Every structure is written in C-alpha cells, then in structure tokens.
Amino acid sequence: MKYVDEFRDGALARNLAHSLAAAVDPARTYSFMEFCGGHTHALARYGVVDLLPASVRMVHGPGCPVCVLPIGRIDLAIGLALERGVILCTYGDVMRVPASGGLSLLRARARGADIRMVYSPADALQLARTHPQRDVVFLAIGFETTTPPSALVLRQAAREGLKNFSVLCCHVLTPSAITHILESPEVAQYGTLALDGFVGPAHVSIVIGSAPYEPFASAWHKPVVISGFEPLDMMQSILMLVRQVNDGRAEVENQFTRAVNREGNRAAQAVMAEVFELRDSFEWRGLGEVAHSALKIRPAFAAFDAEQRYALQYRAVPDHKQCECGAILRGVRQPTDCKLFGTVCTPENPMGSCMVSSEGSCAAHYTYGRWRDIPVVAA
Ligand code: SF4
Numbered sequence: 001m002k003y004v005d006e007f008r009d010g011a012l013a014r015n016l017a018h019s020l021a022a023a024v025d026p027a028r029t030y031s032f033m034e035f036c037g038g039h040t041h042a043l044a045r046y047g048v049v050d051l052l053p054a055s056v057r058m059v060h061g062p063g064c065p066v067c068v069l070p071i072g073r074i075d076l077a078i079g080l081a082l083e084r085g086v087i088l089c090t091y092g093d094v095m096r097v098p099a100s101g102g103l104s105l106l107r108a109r110a111r112g113a114d115i116r117m118v119y120s121p122a123d124a125l126q127l128a129r130t131h132p133q134r135d136v137v138f139l140a141i142g143f144e145t146t147t148p149p150s151a152l153v154l155r156q157a158a159r160e161g162l163k164n165f166s167v168l169c170c171h172v173l174t175p176s177a178i179t180h181i182l183e184s185p186e187v188a189q190y191g192t193l194a195l196d197g198f199v200g201p202a203h204v205s206i207v208i209g210s211a212p213y214e215p216f217a218s219a220w221h222k223p224v225v226i227s228g229f230e231p232l233d234m235m236q237s238i239l240m241l242v243r244q245v246n247d248g249r250a251e252v253e254n255q256f257t258r259a260v261n262r263e264g265n266r267a268a269q270a271v272m273a274e275v276f277e278l279r280d281s282f283e284w285r286g287l288g289e290v291a292h293s294a295l296k297i298r299p300a301f302a303a304f305d306a307e308q309r310y311a312l313q314y315r316a317v318p319d320h321k322q323c324e325c326g327a328i329l330r331g332v333r334q335p336t337d338c339k340l341f342g343t344v345c346t347p348e349n350p351m352g353s354c355m356v357s358s359e360g361s362c363a364a365h366y367t368y369g370r371w372r373d374i375p376v377v378a379a
Pocket residue numbers: 322323324325328335338339340341342345346350351352353354355362
C-alpha cells in the first residue's frame with residue numbers, strides 16, 4: 001500500500017539502525033519523549049525500541065487522549081446517561097475507562113443506561129435527528145485531531161436548530177501539555193526526568209501545523225521532530241533528533257512532510273476557532289489542573305453545550321491508589337513499575353486508563369513487550 005509498505009521495509013530499517021548506531025555519541029545518553037500515544041503504540045508494535053542504540057531512551061508522553069481523560073469527566077457522562085436519561089454517545093475506547101464506584105460507561109450501560117459507541121460525532125448528530133423525542137449528548141474527547149469534527153457537528157446542529165443535541169466538550173491541547181511537562185518539577189527543578197527532545201505528534205500536527213512547536217526549540221532549547229506513524233518514520237525522526245543534539249541545535253524539523261506543513265489545516269483551525277474558546281483550566285489525568293490546556297464551547301453555541309444545558313458541576317476524583325497512570329503520563333514511571341501491571345490490571349480488566357486504549361503505554365507494553373519484563377527461570 002502506497003505510503004505504508006515503503007515505510008515498513010526491513011532492509012531500510014536495518015540501514016537506519018546502522019546510521020543511528022554510528023550517529024550516537026558514545027560519551028552520552030539520549031532521552032526523547034514521544035508525546036503521542038500513536039507513537040507509543042508504533043514503538044511497541046514494530047519493535048522499534050529494539051533497533052535503537054542502548055544509549056537512546058524513549059519516554060512515553062501524555063498524548064493518549066483516552067488516558068488523560070480524568071475520572072470526573074467520565075462520571076459526568078455516566079450521570080447524564082443514568083440520571084438524566086439521555087442517549088450518551090462517544091468513541092469506543094472511552095467506553096471501558098474506569099470511573100467512580102467501579103463503573104465505566106460500559107458498566108453503566110449494563111445497568112440500563114442508553115450509552116452508544118459511535119465512529120464520529122456525525123453519527124451522534126444523526127441519532128439526534130432520528131430520535132427527536134430523546135436528548136442526545138456526544139462526549140467529545142481528544143486532542144486537536146478530533147476537535148474539528150466536533151466543531152462541525154456543533155455548527156451543523158445550530159444551523160438546523162436541533163433542540164435535542166449537545167456536546168460534553170473534553171477536548172485538550174497538545175502545546176499546553178508539552179509546556180506543562182517542561183515546567184514540571186521533575187524536568188525543571190529536580191532534573192529527575194531528562195528530556196533531550198520531543199517526537200512531535202503526527203495527526204495533531206496535520207491540523208495545527210509545525211509552527212506551535214517553535215517556542216519549545218527557541219525558548220526551551222528542545223529539538224522537536226514531527227514524525228509519521230510508520231516504523232521507518234519513527235527511526236528517521238529519532239535519528240534527526242540525535243543529530244540535532246550532537247550538533248547542539250534545537251529546531252523544529254518535520255519528518256512527516258507528506259502530511260504536515262508549517263501552517264496546518266487552516267479550514268479546520270477556522271471552524272475550531274468559530275465554535276470553541278480556551279478554558280481557564282482543565283484537569284488532566286496524571287498532570288492535574290493545567291491552565292489554558294483545553295477548549296470549551298463558545299457562548300454563541302451555549303444551547304448545544306451539555307455542561308450548561310444540564311448545569312453540570314465538575315468534581316475531581318482521585319485515581320485508584322495503586323495505579324501509576326499519573327506518573328506514567330508525566331514520563332517519570334514505566335508501566336512495569338506498577339504493582340498491578342499484568343496481574344490485576346490487563347487490557348481485559350483495566351484498572352487505569354493507560355491499559356484501555358491501544359495507544360495507552362500500559363496496553364502497548366502489555367500487548368507487545370510484557371515478556372521482556374518477566375525474569376527467565378531456568379528449567
Ligand atoms: S498497569 Fe493498570 S493500574 Fe498500573 S498504571 Fe497501568 S493502567 Fe494503571
């Protein structure tokens with residue numbers, strides 16, 4: 001398949017592995033954060049980590065949209081479905097994220113709530129059209145990638161004057177999360193999390209372009225390389241990061257030139273700006289409250305804002321005491337540091353959000369690499 005097969009070529013991967021081995025400075029180590037959960041998944045799935053020199057360490061970032069959704073937000077959605085009788089629609093991965101009281105959206109559905117998995121917000125809008133006697137709420141999650149479709153359905157609902165459709169907006173922003181990581185005590189104060197650069201997200205960057213990452217290079221002196229999702233994309237991006245570090249450069253480079261440019265998708269940005277505005281603050285799972293890191297629905301579309309329509313009051317809820325998702329999402333722990341990993345917590349029975357989506361660090365680690373962490377016992 002064009003743009004896929006040629007980025008999975010084994011001979012080219014070996015060449016890139018040799019180039020990486022030759023490029024690294026034996027006198028130092030390298031630590032790069034892949035922000036995006038899709039990259040975490042690709043690193044694990046294709047065994048890219050095994051092809052990297054031992055001195056190159058990849059740190060998983062908070063870019064899995066399902067993982068960073070805090071319990072309190074899922075509780076709001078469950079409350080709407082169980083207590084207000086709405087048809088609650090959302091993406092499939094969100095259905096299994098643990099919420100309060102042992103519930104998840106899936107378990108709430110088993111209790112009789114009308115909760116439906118949809119492939120896009122347009123499906124939820126169509127449900128509202130076909131069920132005019134029922135209130136339909138779309139639980140909108142994700143980074144800048146999934147925000148434009150949410151904006152489009154809100155604008156469409158307003159144009160049609162729908163009275164039974166609203167959106168519970170939980171969209172979050174990538175650059176704010178990277179800033180938060182760089183300002184975290186582990187990076188900025190104690191130096192316990194060394195970061196030499198970032199692998200920039202692919203799909204998010206198609207929407208926002210490469211320009212929003214420029215302050216990380218100019219002000220923070222951190223190289224950023226925007227990368228595609230295929231294994232060769234990732235290896236080439238890591239090589240580009242190594243070369244920047246060796247040269248003492250900090251620039252935004254774009255490896256994913258077949259899809260990303262500096263400006264991004266102007267039409268998508270315009271519809272996002274028309275419908276959404278910045279929130280003062282938003283709770284992220286693992287990162288806590290992060291200023292100006294999420295979007296809310298503009299007053300002009302207030303009739304379609306589920307938070308206003310149902311006068312929802314947000315209540316923060318702590319994670320399971322033994323779950324290390326928070327530390328994993330901040331890059332300071334690995335999945336295997338968690339006592340529950342692979343025993344109590346598995347993809348079939350997730351105790352925390354990082355084990356739910358295939359983009360979650362724990363799920364990727366469990367699915368593709370758990371055997372590495374089990375000590376071999378001689379027969
Ligand atoms: S293994 Fe499960 S409980 Fe532990 S950090 Fe990961 S998601 Fe949380």
